[in-house]
Amino acid sequence: MARPRGAPFRKGRIDSQKPLTNNPSNAPQRAPISSLPLPPPPSIEVPKDTPRFEELRAKNLVNPTILDTLTHDLHFNHMMPVQAATLEYLLQGKDCLAQAKTGTGKTLAFLLPAVNTILKNRTRCLSTLIICPTRELALQIATEAKKLLQRCPQCKVACAIGGTNKNAEAKAILNGCDILVATPGRLLDHLSEEEIHRKLGSLQILVLDEADRMLDMGFLPDIKKVLRYLPNLPRQSMLFSATIDDQVKNVAHLFLNTGYEHISTIPEGEANTHERVQQFLVTTPSMIQHAPAMVAVIESELATAKLFKAIVFAPTAAHVDFYAHILTAVGTLPKVSVLHSRMSQTKRTRTTEEFRQATNAICVATDVIARGMDFPGVTHVFQVGLPSDKESYIHRLGRTARADAQGRGILVLSQVEKGFLYQLKNIKIQDYPSTLQYGIEDIEPALADLDGKPRIYQAWLGYYKTHMKSLRWSATELVREANQFALQGLDCPDVPALEKSTIGKMGLKGVPGLVIAPNAPGSNDARRRGGGEGRGQGRFSKK
Numbered sequence: 088m089a090r091p092r093g094a095p096f097r098k099g100r101i102d103s104q105k106p107l108t109n110n111p112s113n114a115p116q117r118a119p120i121s122s123l124p125l126p127p128p129p130s131i132e133v134p135k136d137t138p139r140f141e142e143l144r145a146k147n148l149v150n151p152t153i154l155d156t157l158t159h160d161l162h163f164n165h166m167m168p169v170q171a172a173t174l175e176y177l178l179q180g181k182d183c184l185a186q187a188k189t190g191t192g193k194t195l196a197f198l199l200p201a202v203n204t205i206l207k208n209r210t211r212c213l214s215t216l217i218i219c220p221t222r223e224l225a226l227q228i229a230t231e232a233k234k235l236l237q238r239c240p241q242c243k244v245a246c247a248i249g250g251t252n253k254n255a256e257a258k259a260i261l262n263g264c265d266i267l268v269a270t271p272g273r274l275l276d277h278l279s280e281e282e283i284h285r286k287l288g289s290l291q292i293l294v295l296d297e298a299d300r301m302l303d304m305g306f307l308p309d310i311k312k313v314l315r316y317l318p319n320l321p322r323q324s325m326l327f328s329a330t331i332d333d334q335v336k337n338v339a340h341l342f343l344n345t346g347y348e349h350i351s352t353i354p355e356g357e358a359n360t361h362e363r364v365q366q367f368l369v370t371t372p373s374m375i376q377h378a379p380a381m382v383a384v385i386e387s388e389l390a391t392a393k394l395f396k397a398i399v400f401a402p403t404a405a406h407v408d409f410y411a412h413i414l415t416a417v418g419t420l421p422k423v424s425v426l427h428s429r430m431s432q433t434k435r436t437r438t439t440e441e442f443r444q445a446t447n448a449i450c451v452a453t454d455v456i457a458r459g460m461d462f463p464g465v466t467h468v469f470q471v472g473l474p475s476d477k478e479s480y481i482h483r484l485g486r487t488a489r490a491d492a493q494g495r496g497i498l499v500l501s502q503v504e505k506g507f508l509y510q511l512k513n514i515k516i517q518d519y520p521s522t523l524q525y526g527i528e529d530i531e532p533a534l535a536d537l538d539g540k541p542r543i544y545q546a547w548l549g550y551y552k553t554h555m556k557s558l559r560w561s562a563t564e565l566v567r568e569a570n571q572f573a574l575q576g577l578d579c580p581d582v583p584a585l586e587k588s589t590i591g592k593m594g595l596k597g598v599p600g601l602v603i604a605p606n607a608p609g610s611n612d613a614r615r616r617g618g619g620e621g622r623g624q625g626r627f628s629k630k
């Protein structure tokens with residue numbers, strides 16, 4: 088049963104073994120987070136049956152300086168399986184499409200051959216172009232490349248990502264860099280400048296990280312445009328991802344030389360999530376309980392965890408702000424931060440860095456950090472509400488249990504969203520083992536000072552509109568659910584009004600239950616037609 092309406096926000100009270108009662112005095116006592124001893128981060132255990140990097144020295148395949156960096160500075164001794172499977176092949180300059188589970192060292196698998204080529208035939212021109220989907224990932228890859236090149240200060244790494252000073256980026260490229268790590272949009276901006284375009288004139292290596300994302304319908308047109316800018320010279324191309332779909336296989340030939348290898352370290356039919364990640368499902372009666380269920384399951388996990396560094400994934404930036412507000416209001420949880428694309432790049436980069444350094448923390452985020460991000464020591468991944476697709480589920484989950492560490496993944500879905508589980512065949516997800524008690528009343532005090540409710544409502548509507556088919560909802564049902572979410576889940580006094588143009592863009596024109604913003608052209612028309620679309624007319628308000 089939920090906390091009585093209006094009672095104070097519950098604090099740290101879930102016993103993962105026992106159901107809760109309403110009485111806060113029954114809540115198990117937990118030491119404040121700040122007083123918990125902090126064990127060291129999980130150690131990285133690389134399988135010992137893979138070859139050692141030193142074997143590449145004996146075979147004279149890698150520049151000795153790079154090998155010294157790997158083994159002495161970075162303390163990498165044994166290869167990870169994907170490195171063992173691809174390195175010798177890639178070090179010979181061949182092309183490949185490579186697939187390996189999340190967090191298993193794909194970055195080094197493409198960086199090592201790239202860096203080796205740079206040192207072998209340094210042209211003083213841009214030699215390697217690495218394209219990836221997000222700014223954070225580009226910055227991370229650039230950092231990894233710099234680590235690998237730490238004994239070669241003459242080699243430079245630059246980034247071209249959106250949201251930053253374009254002139255400063257252009258200057259770094261024009262001053263001479265060996266590796267450029269870029270996101271597609273900003274890269275195209277730069278390439279339209281003749282001088283920068285010329286810098287790619289002797290490109291030797293092209294890498295598409297998160298290849299399935301880079302080659303999906305969203306990014307493919309831009310990537311094809313980039314391809315047109317590249318010199319018509321022999322080059323080595325490498326495509327890497329944890330998930331490779333048919334679309335990638337269909338278009339891979341546009342990027343890879345004929346005869347390329349498709350190397351996968353995931354056996355046919357095996358799930359591409361790790362056995363090391365225990366995966367659980369929390370089912371809520373409806374979507375309005377997503378937020379209170381999230382609080383309850385986080386508290387439940389926290390009660391038994393020695394360390395708690397969690398990412399909470401939410402469908403939209405507005406959901407992220409909403410969930411972060413609710414989690415912050417609990418008061419007893421580790422520090423909560425947010426990451427989404429509506430933030431300034433400076434803030435995004437600072438938050439990413441702080442979360443990277445943290446040992447006990449919660450980061451609420453959109454898919455902006457779902458792929459590739461290597462935050463050390465993430466113990467839990469929570470996914471609240473429908474993930475956009477199976478790949479998103481897998482990549483988000485892959486933020487924990489990296490490089491052989493352990494982790495837990497918890498998916499919170501409402502009854503109506505559970506059809507999504509059919510997409511996750513081969514992936515073992517158990518029902519959450521403890522009884523959780525929660526109700527919308529639990530979060531009501533926090534809802535009272537929640538800003539931007541209309542924005543959250545609109546984002547909810549926009550997100551679930553794209554999933555109507557899988558939810559088997561008509562437009563009317565979608566709006567009915569959205570309105571219930573606004574009135575009960577967000578505690579709005581009335582259904583928030585939407586601009587007529589927004590309704591049109593969503594393809595929801597004329598759907599009953601929507602409220603058109605007052606003064607917007609059309610709202611009066613709608614009333615004249617007897618559509619009942621005015622704000623707070625009773626039909627769509629609480630009272």
Ligand SMILES: Nc1ncnc2c1ncn2[C@@H]1O[C@H](COP(=O)(O)OP(=O)(O)OP(=O)(O)O)[C@@H](O)[C@H]1O
Pocket residue numbers: 131133162163164165166167170187188189190191192193194195328329458459460461485489490
């Ligand atoms: N041979 C190695 N020995 C020890 N640690 C390694 C080795 N190779 C990579 N790592 C570490 O493993 C972690 C995960 O690597 P990486 O980020 O490259 O994974 P990934 O496969 O690219 O993941 P994703 O699919 O999420 O993009 C990193 O912290 C990296 O430094």
